[in-house]
Amino acid sequence: MSSDSAGAEPLIEVDGLEKVFSVRRKAGRLRRVRQEVRAVDGISFQVPRGEMVGYIGPNGAGKSTTIKMLTGILVPSGGRLRIAGIDPSPGSRLRSRAPGDARTGGAALRRGHPDRERTRLARRIGVVFGQRTTLWWDLPLKDSYELVRRMYRVPDAVYRANLERCVELLDLGPLLAVPVRQLSLGQRMRGDLAAALLHDPEVLYLDEPTIGLDVVSKAKVREFLREVNAERGTTVLLTTHDLTDIEQLCRRVMVIDHGRLVYDGGLDGLRAAGAGERTLVVDLERQLPPIEGVPGARTVKVDGPRQWLAFPASQSAAPLVAAVAARYPLVDLSVREPDIEAVIAELYASSRKGPGTGQCGGNASRAL
Numbered sequence: 007m008s009s010d011s012a013g014a015e016p017l018i019e020v021d022g023l024e025k026v027f028s029v030r031r032k033a034g035r036l037r038r039v040r041q042e043v044r045a046v047d048g049i050s051f052q053v054p055r056g057e058m059v060g061y062i063g064p065n066g067a068g069k070s071t072t073i074k075m076l077t078g079i080l081v082p083s084g085g086r087l088r089i090a091g092i093d094p095s096p097g098s099r100l101r102s103r104a105p106g107d108a109r110t111g112g113a114a115l116r117r118g119h120p121d122r123e124r125t126r127l128a129r130r131i132g133v134v135f136g137q138r139t140t141l142w143w144d145l146p147l148k149d150s151y152e153l154v155r156r157m158y159r160v161p162d163a164v165y166r167a168n169l170e171r172c173v174e175l176l177d178l179g180p181l182l183a184v185p186v187r188q189l190s191l192g193q194r195m196r197g198d199l200a201a202a203l204l205h206d207p208e209v210l211y212l213d214e215p216t217i218g219l220d221v222v223s224k225a226k227v228r229e230f231l232r233e234v235n236a237e238r239g240t241t242v243l244l245t246t247h248d249l250t251d252i253e254q255l256c257r258r259v260m261v262i263d264h265g266r267l268v269y270d271g272g273l274d275g276l277r278a279a280g281a282g283e284r285t286l287v288v289d290l291e292r293q294l295p296p297i298e299g300v301p302g303a304r305t306v307k308v309d310g311p312r313q314w315l316a317f318p319a320s321q322s323a324a325p326l327v328a329a330v331a332a333r334y335p336l337v338d339l340s341v342r343e344p345d346i347e348a349v350i351a352e353l354y355a356s357s358r359k360g361p362g363t364g365q366c367g368g369n370a371s372r373a374l
């Protein structure tokens with residue numbers, strides 16, 4: 007969690023949130039049985055205003071389901087959530103763990119709770135689903151924006167200012183007259199990002215906004231998100247499988263697996279929590295046999311005069327450097343941080359072994 011936002015007003019508040027889907031599965035040639043899928047299983051977190059938080063996890067972990075509940079698209083089966091003080095599905099706790107919730111949730115909402123809260127919430131949030139566009143397929147981009155303006159009743163001056171800024175930051179000028187169906191994936195994604203921001207939302211949910219994009223388009227999207235966050239203080243919840251998105255944009259990351267939060271804290275803490283190793287890379291004066299006898303380190307690779315020594319991420323490099331320098335002709339050195347992808351893969355694996363086995367349990371960051 008970013009330390010400078012600690013204590014700031016929470017804009018997103020989630021407490022014991024659950025979503026249980028009821029699905030029918032084949033059991034034999036003719037029989038179907040009803041089964042529960044616990045997609046989100048009692049997660050709690052808060053996001054202060056202005057923070058950019060990564061929300062990651064393996065396929066099927068429950069990320070999209072969480073985002074859909076936070077936008078009001080899905081009704082929770084249990085727990086509480088508030089975004090900008092609004093509960094998009096008031097009364098959902100009454101239906102907690104109700105069998106067949108996936109089918110009855112919508113009806114219950116219509117019966118007991120008009121869509122007023124969800125509409126109020128829609129004005130405060132923006133959403134981009136990387137796999138799906140919210141734009142009108144056959145309309146030029148500009149006409150889609152015009153429709154967004156009317157739907158959200160965006161005042162003229164606000165609309166013009168926001169559109170101008172998005173066009174500038176996302177290079178949309180040449181695309182405004184092009185029908186959405188003719189846009190490339192990267193162009194369409196930029197178009198979707200602008201559409202999500204025209205009504206000045208306080209919260210932006212991004213579900214895989216860089217999926218399928220080339221490196222240049224990814225860089226453009228990331229730069230845009232940084233600008234929006236810095237300029238407007240927009241709170242961002244970012245779901246992605248591309249950890250570079252997280253490394254470049256978020257200081258805080260939440261990891262979900264099997265519907266449960268298994269880590270919530272800083273990226274640095276995640277590296278340390280994963281029992282990862284750092285690497286001391288040393289350049290010696292000449293090629294020598296693998297370095298031995300340095301306490302706490304082991305030589306993992308030798309390439310000419312260069313050698314790589316792995317050591318626990320939690321340990322200081324200073325004594326290792328001193329030990330190597332005392333016995334070997336050292337010319338240069340560097341320390342490499344653990345690879346974040348490896349750390350996260352390890353975290354997923356350990357969370358699957360069951361509670362209590364995760365390596366992050368004793369970390370100073372909020373490991374869960």
Ligand SMILES: Nc1ncnc2c1ncn2[C@@H]1O[C@H](COP(=O)(O)OP(=O)(O)OP(=O)(O)O)[C@@H](O)[C@H]1O
Pocket residue numbers: 027028029043044045063064065066067068069070071072108
């Ligand atoms: N409408 C639904 N009906 C039944 N099960 C569902 C439904 N939506 C999601 N699920 C199940 O809930 C679980 C979580 O799915 P979800 O889409 O939230 O995962 P995810 O973390 O977003 O995965 P991915 O990274 O693959 O997009 C999965 O087991 C999925 O099959």
